[in-house]
Amino acid sequence: MNIKDIIKQKRLECGYTMKELAEKVGVSEATVSRWESGNLATMKHTKIMLLAKALKISPAMLFDAPASSSLSLTQQEETHIKKYRQLDADGREEIDDIIDVKLAKLQRKAEEDAESLG
Structure with missing residues (x-):
């Protein structure tokens, strides 16, 4: 899609x-x-x-x-998912926000690196 x-x-x-x-x-x-x-x-x-x-x-x-069923997860990733599922809605939203911030920083850095290369 x-x-x-x-x-x-x-x-x-x-x-x-x-x-x-x-x-x-x-x-x-x-x-x-x-x-x-x-x-x-x-x-x-x-x-x-x-x-x-x-x-x-x-x-x-x-x-x-891709759907999670087609992914191969490490033990650490499985542990994170189990912990995430134990959180209430506010806790999950907070974790989602943290992940989004980290990914945005990585994206900005990648864009800056690409610009500096010309």
């Missing part, structure tokens, strides 16, 4: 109009329309994070990440 299809499907599942989703993400309704049409070239990382949060999904899900 393409990102444009995921955005539209999840928006509809959440019961949002394009305008409502736009307000949650801090963009115009026209921008949401462009995203759902496949015009994603100018989509900023910060907007991806806000969009995923508004749609109640992980940012990776926007990119159609």
Whole structure:
């Protein structure tokens, strides 16, 4: 499934109009329309994070990440998942936010490194 299809499907599942989703993400309704049409070239990382949060999904899900059943997990990863599942909704949200911040920093660094290489 393409990102444009995921955005539209999840928006509809959440019961949002394009305008409502736009307000949650801090963009115009026209921008949401462009995203759902496949015009994603100018989509900023910060907007991806806000969009995923508004749609109640992980940012990776926007990119159609493989299902966990097809992943091979290390023992440490399995332990983390078990601990995560023991958290309440607030705890999970806090951990999700920490992960999102770390990933955003990595993304910025990768972009800066790419720019410095020319």
